[in-house]
Amino acid sequence: MDSRTGLIVLLCLMGFTWAVPVKFLDCGSTSGKVSIVDINPCPSQPCQLHKGQSSSVNVTFNSGVESHTATAVVHGIIAGVPVPFAIPNADGCKSGIQCPIQKQQIYHYETELPVKSEYPSIKLVVEWELRDDNKNDLFCIRFPVQIV
Numbered sequence: 001m002d003s004r005t006g007l008i009v010l011l012c013l014m015g016f017t018w019a020v021p022v023k024f025l026d027c028g029s030t031s032g033k034v035s036i037v038d039i040n041p042c043p044s045q046p047c048q049l050h051k052g053q054s055s056s057v058n059v060t061f062n063s064g065v066e067s068h069t070a071t072a073v074v075h076g077i078i079a080g081v082p083v084p085f086a087i088p089n090a091d092g093c094k095s096g097i098q099c100p101i102q103k104q105q106i107y108h109y110e111t112e113l114p115v116k117s118e119y120p121s122i123k124l125v126v127e128w129e130l131r132d133d134n135k136n137d138l139f140c141i142r143f144p145v146q147i148v
């Protein structure tokens with residue numbers, strides 16, 4: 001292994017073992033409160049999402065309500081316009097959360113964000129909501145990303 005390969009391997013290992021909290025904006029979490037957003041890999045911000053790869057997303061939040069369901073809704077905000085973003089599994093109860101959700105409990109919403117190779121190379125803002133039974137947001141977060 002030459003030193004260049006070694007460096008790349010090292011950078012990859014760092015990217016995969018150090019989940020760095022991402023700066024986010026709360027866009028109206030009415031029935032919960034977000035504490036930490038981790039995106040992996042994301043060695044520098046805005047997070048670079050690589051085409052043809054997946055990034056893992058881990059949102060730690062405190063629930064203010066009880067809920068039997070948790071539904072994720074994701075948008076990419078491109079030049080101010082929200083565009084629906086398909087995620088493989090919109091069911092939060094199958095994404096690291098044990099449902100029913102209890103009041104005043106801390107949950108980790110853990111999922112994958114696949115980036116299709118046909119996406120354009122642009123900067124955008126990801127808006128990620130997780131809705132409760134009443135369609136209120138357990139969390140609503142926004143963070144900038146760059147597709148590369």
Ligand SMILES: *[C@@H]1O[C@H](CO)[C@@H](O)[C@H](O)[C@H]1NC(C)=O
Pocket residue numbers: 036038058059060108110
């Ligand atoms: C998600 O983040 C929480 C808090 O930082 C951590 O305890 C948990 O292990 C993380 N889950 C994964 C799958 O990395």
